[in-house]
Amino acid sequence: MILKTALRAVAVAAAVLLPFAPSTGSAQEWRGWNIHAADYPNGRGLDRFGELVGQRTNNRIRMRTYHSAQLGQQDEAIQQMRLGSIDFANFNLSPFNNLAPSTNVVTLPFLFRDVAHSHAAIDGVAGQEIARDLEAIGIIALSWFDAGARSIYTTRPVRTPADLRGMKIRVQTSDLWIDLMRALGANPTPLPFGEVFTSLQSGVIDGAENNWPSYESTRHFEVARFYSTTEHSNVPEVLAVSRQRWQRLNEAERNILRDAAREAATLQRQLWAEREVQSRQRVVAAGATVIEITDRSPWSALMAPVYEKYTGSNPRLSNMVRQIRELR
Template identity: 30%
Template sequence: MIKAGYNRIIGLGICITLIFIFTGCGEFIGNKTVIKLAHGLDTSHPVHEAMLFMAERAKKKSNGSLEIDIYPNQQLGTEREALELLQIGSLGMTKVSTGVLENFVPSLKVFGLPFLFRDREHRFKVLESELGEKFLNDGLGKRLKGLTFYDAGSRSFYGKKPMDSPEDLEGLKLRVMESNTAMNMVQMLGGSPTPIAWGELYTALQQGIVDGAENNLPSFYLSRHYEVCKYYMVDEHTSPPDELLISTLVWNKLSEKEKEWLKEAAMESSEHEKKLWREAELEALEEIQKAGVKVTYLDKEDFREMVQPMYEEFSKDPEMKKIIDAIQAIK
């Protein structure tokens, strides 16, 4: 009896949660459409600010008939969980790193290749090209439609021990995203890759579960990881963008006009985010140095040589080689 009562309570809790999620993911109230957008970032993050900007633009374009409710800080789950909710239509939109998205859309694992882009300008040219639009649509078969990319800068390593060269990564337990490409890269550099949810990483660093991690400057600063890790090694090994997605189950219910408003608002927010990101990078660099973090700039050629086998492995797949060649051909 006790067990049966307990199970009923658990079942009721699950039902209440599902009702909360389902109502509003793409809800149509009279002449108003409300879409829920969930993500894992802090509210002070430039990408969160860009999504707020998008919501404002969509509301203005639609004269208030299209609203986007945003739930930050993993309120509705991790990045992977948010993607799974999109696939069943229980959540309308999300923002995830392409590093996580590669588990659902294999072509995006190309963004995990170290030193794929020549520089920041080249990265934007790729993302804003016809090839970039193809990447946004590659998830349609998985009920995931990309609306735009957000700049997520370049990722570098940081930790609790001095980091002055690639050799300093040897034997370190390093947190990575849930990405096979990222895990392979860390292994190639001599480290021990450890996938941990972003929201759990601060505690994992504190408790010594991992020795360090890799991420961009604003994320390192805004997560306050600099309180635990006093060494940041600027190698800028990868630049996987963030991607804003909508469930096709929700997208297909929108009118053509709503689709137009939403796509325009997303693209405008992407342009707005570029400026926010640059400002956030400069602020983060200044603030972590004030907090006593030692920032080291490395010769990237040392890293390039160590990860070259990843390109050789990727090139064994004809389709992946074609994608890499197309990216490198963009001038």
């Protein structure tokens, strides 16, 4: 009787622990989130990631990406990943500003000199710090996608910060982005990305800010025809998996995911560079007006309070800013 009771207790314990053990022998179905369309550089990068993982695990891990925000908007998807109901995704880092402190650094305006500078930072010390903060909230960073330089587009011309005064500009859900727009004299209006077109069309907002491919692919140029090349931000994006899924993998599987993610990022960056050129050509051909901002010093000069608020009292973040600026 005692032996039966002991065996039953062992069986119950094994059943409880089983879901958390590496499952190298059985197939796993993973759900992935992407806000963009499947043919966007990010979508193609995510699909390549899934293909490589499937090939290299003999389909023990099968990944399906749900493109075009089918599983919810970005803030919702982040929460789902933290809970484990979304397994992998490509996120912009700005919505993490209130959750992972180091993401504020790479969101700071006018920090990066160019795309190559951004890549060097995120592939190095900045990426390491951000990955540590993301893991603490349940998200494992595997590689970094490009998201291009973000500029302001509006329903009327903007050539100087003074032209933005009083304009309602859509921003992502982030205190830093709100403060950035306030420093420029605009009225920041946090909205889900999917609501920007109708909000521009109806006059709820006067403009937004994003990169060339997003401006073109969403057809925002139809309702906000002036694109001012402020290039105020170059926030990288992350290809990540849920920590809950990650903890169930063995080391060989983790290495497969890391390698596949890096290869997917290489592809995405190449496709992104090509798409930026195409997108600019398309919106210009469609009648959008590009206002070239050649001197950004009047814009960057307004950012001192933003830097002070988000890094001034934090030695770790101040050191990140210094290291990024010193990169050559």
